[in-house]
Amino acid sequence: MNTLGNNYFNKAFSHIYVEESIKNEAAATSILMGFPNATIIYINHYKDIFCRANQNYISQQASHSLILARKTGTKIYKGSPVCQSFDNKYFYYTSCMMNCLYNCEYCYLKGMYQSGYLVLFINLEDIFDEVCEMLQEHPVYLCVSYDTDIMAMEQIFHLGEKWCNFVNTINQKSPNELTIEIRTKCGNQSNWENLKVSPNVIFAFTISPEYVIDHFERGTSSLSARLNCASSLINAGFPVRLCFDPMIYCKDWKTHYKDMLTKATASINFSSLYDVSVGSFRISKEYLKKMRHMLPDSAIAFFPYENTEGFYHYPSDIQNEMEQFLFSELSGHISKDKIFLWKE
């Protein structure tokens, strides 16, 4: 992967862009107090930075700048057809952050966003209000850590804690139930210390072989850290999901995934899991085109995928072999009805 030596780059959050209209709001000032040495640059709207023409996502990821903004317009979206709904009828997602501190080579955000900068929307309360309105009509299953990894930045922004508190509060007074999923590759257990346990907050850990983590999931927690963290959360009473998704093809993939499962089953009692998901890497045609442009030496970007109705995936023989292998291995450890296999 094309990465540059970090010695040339400013540290993450050396520069923080702040929308003029929120600069005096408590949520913004309290975040800025955490970065006393940062250069603050005032902007009119976050898109003035985030949506500039001709940005270099890869360079920007080497020195994350932060943008503090207010989210306007629609705040809750219907789940994407490429995302696993886990059979939830009312499947939604929201983005209180855009972009991720981690740098996974296969991440679709590289194709989705023009900028590698992180955007934090400070008006979480407005998102909560929209969720409350929806709960008047029906239950809601909401993914709150898509397009980012909120637990990777829990020490700074405390979004996991705020969501847990909200779920616990709203479910005591709402006519319908809110369930959220927080997807993460973070294994730093101290991030969970202040979180109130809730049966309606599912922590979903992306589980990958060590080879994939070392080569393609730059900056993320190790496999053992993720597994230990998942195990602790199960013991604490949180529902925990393991996501073997996306499976990444590499030489000797079968050995890598088998080793991963051996470690996972040694660390975690699979019968205590909420569920697991399995899916091989897939990405939209548009996103892959952008990824290939910005990662000219990436074996993941230039894998000879098959295109089915605008989505690239591994050739059917490889896709089926990978997914069926893992499904079959998992079947020995967890009930089949708890395994969600990705279907197009």
Add this chain to the structure above:
Amino acid sequence: MIYLICALYPEAKPLIDKYNLKKADDGKFQTFKNDVITLVITGTGQISAAIATAYVLTKYECHKADFVINIGICAGMLPVKGAYLINKIIDISSGRTYYPDMLYKSDFEESELFSGNSILSEGNYPLYDMEAAAIYQAAIKFISTDRISFIKIVSDNFSPESVKTVINDCLEGNISIIDEYILSCKKIADEIIATEASDDYIHLFDQLKQDFHCSVTMENSLKGLLKYACISKIDIPGIINNMKENEILPCQNKEEGKKALEHFRKQLF
């Protein structure tokens, strides 16, 4: 290549001397070069600055790893002879604002810069020039936001009559910090070029497309497979030789070619 964009010759002179740049044979704009740096003198004002920037980046075929650095004096309320790396450019003619990325370490102080199209004899802007907004707009057509920088040195507090006497001092007094920045950009550009993917597979493709009896669609598939195999350091000559020994290649027609291409694909995984 590092492209230095200066409005006036006196701004460029200390840089020309520092880097021993030689005048290039170019009739449109004064241009000075060595193997690493190309410096162009644009003349004052937005239109001249935009034209010269676009001209030099087109003429010398700007590469994505290159850097564009506008270095020059400006008016402003900040201390005279202070040098600043610009993090925000406000075009007072159009009302638009531009933000060069601030990704790289430097010892410069940072400031916002107001950019207009006329000489001001009074004003209360921290920094004011007549080229930066135009240079940004021209350069962004060629190069990404992280490769465009603006270094401005305060020559006067809105007393343009005093400028001529201090230009040289402004540049000379800050030449070491400017040099440090340029050297960093050079190292980053070198690193990007060094990590660029090899196009060796193109050579293989030209040979193999005939052996596979490729249609246009098959050519695209073959190119994709070869690119992936090169990146993954798969032994393509070994696979091809094996296919030739087993008389799978060369193919006599498109039908044979399709089967051979599928055989080749399976050897990669």
